[in-house]
Each structure stands twice: as C-alpha cells, then as structure tokens.
Amino acid sequence: MNQPTSLPRVRPATARTVLVTGGSRGIGLATAQLFADAGHRVAVTSRTEAPDDDRLLWVACDQADSDAVDAAYESIEAEIGPVEILVANAGITRDQLVLRMADDDFAAVVDTNLTGAYRMAKRAARPMLRARWGRLIFVSSVVGLLGSAGQVNYAASKAGLVGMARSLARELGSRGITANVVAPGPVATEMFGALNDEQQAAITDAVPLGRVAEPSEIAAAVAFLASDEGAYITGAVIPVDGGLGMGH
Numbered sequence: 001m002n003q004p005t006s007l008p009r010v011r012p013a014t015a016r017t018v019l020v021t022g023g024s025r026g027i028g029l030a031t032a033q034l035f036a037d038a039g040h041r042v043a044v045t046s047r048t049e050a051p052d053d054d055r056l057l058w059v060a061c062d063q064a065d066s067d068a069v070d071a072a073y074e075s076i077e078a079e080i081g082p083v084e085i086l087v088a089n090a091g092i093t094r095d096q097l098v099l100r101m102a103d104d105d106f107a108a109v110v111d112t113n114l115t116g117a118y119r120m121a122k123r124a125a126r127p128m129l130r131a132r133w134g135r136l137i138f139v140s141s142v143v144g145l146l147g148s149a150g151q152v153n154y155a156a157s158k159a160g161l162v163g164m165a166r167s168l169a170r171e172l173g174s175r176g177i178t179a180n181v182v183a184p185g186p187v188a189t190e191m192f193g194a195l196n197d198e199q200q201a202a203i204t205d206a207v208p209l210g211r212v213a214e215p216s217e218i219a220a221a222v223a224f225l226a227s228d229e230g231a232y233i234t235g236a237v238i239p240v241d242g243g244l245g246m247g248h
Helices: 026-037 066-080 103-131 152-175 197-205 215-226
Strands: 017-021 041-046 057-060 085-088 134-139 177-184 237-240
Touching: 017 026, 017 066, 017 103, 026 041, 026 085, 026 215, 041 066, 057 066, 066 103, 085 103, 085 215, 103 134, 103 152, 103 177, 134 152, 134 215, 152 177, 177 215, 215 237
Parallel strands: 017 041, 017 085, 041 057, 085 134, 134 177, 177 237
Antiparallel strands: none
C-alpha cells in the first residue's frame, strides 16, 4: 500500500486574515507558509528579520512594546484586513540556572513570551468580537508542562500561556472565538541545530518516537485548530512532542 508523501492541503471555504508572530523562521515561518499555501492572507511579525517569501506581509514589531503592537495591527488591517486567526508564536530564551539568573533576564522572557502574547491577543480580540468569529492559537512548549533545568523563566512563560488561553476560551467562547495551545517538543530549528552533537542526542533519546519534529508538523496542528474542522475545540493543549510530555 502506497504511503502519502505529504500532508493533504485542504482549500479553505473562506480565505481568512492570519497573523503569525515570530513568523520569519522556524515554526513561525512554516506555519505562515502553510496558511499561505491554503489561500489565506498572511501577515507575520518579527523584530528585525523579514521572511524570504513574498506572499507574506512582514511587519516589524517587538511585542514587548504595546505601542509597537498597536502600530503593527493598524498596518496589517490597512493592508489585508482585520486579523481573524492569531498564531502567537514569538518568543525568546535567556537560559541560566536559577541562582545565576538575573532578574532582568527573567522579566524579559516573561514580558516577551507571555505578556507579549497577551498584548497580541487583546488587540486581536476587538475585531473578532465584532465579527463573532476568531481563532487564538498560542505556541507553548513541552517545557511549560514538564519544566526544564536552566529554563525557569522560559518554562514559566510557556506554562502561563495555558492559563491565559483557557481563560480566554471561557471569556470569548460565546462569541464564536476559540483559544487553544499547541505544545511542541524538540523541533529541527536553528535553535536545535546550534546544540552540539551530544546535546542533540540526549534530547532525541528522551523522545519516545526517537526523533525531533519538523516545523511543518507543528504548523499542521496549528492549521487544524484554525480550520472549520477544529471549530469545537477550545481551551485545549495539543502536544506535538513525540510523546515526550505524555501524561501532562
């Protein structure tokens, strides 16, 4: 029996306006390109780097800055319309053991990864409430469920996304807006590639499936939650981690 060589891509019944934060590379870029492949209008934000894909509207934005978030939304709305699907993917790391971690490094990671996602979701919710339709999808991490030595700040920020999404699911659900979390495990991105061979092997060995994910596999889970088929899922945490975080 022949096996499919790629995931099927279903054309959307309605083309939507999609915003992917941190969309210039890695998981964010793969997600933005999957939405563009499906015929949606797609904007991406990042602090400095434009994606190498002319189908994507790039807007420079540091989501730790409320004024920059408002300006980015105004630009996107003027170019391609109000955001209907938000993929809150942008994040940073400043890893260090807790006794050596500076307060500024803890605060910076939480402000970007958690408070920044809140700023993005709050601004996206306005037009979604008027339209009585919307998708809020937060990219967390298995680290937010399991914890990780040297990543107290990152794990706290990613765990916080779960509580935020579930609160938004309860607050906005009556208006046709869903809020969900995708929690990836290790993914073949530049961050993973920067690790040495021993570190990569240790991480891969801990995954029951014995490999790291491709960015496209995370993107596929995000796209499903944004689709009409995912309309009755809200407040969920979807692990895409090869079994690493099972039971959480």
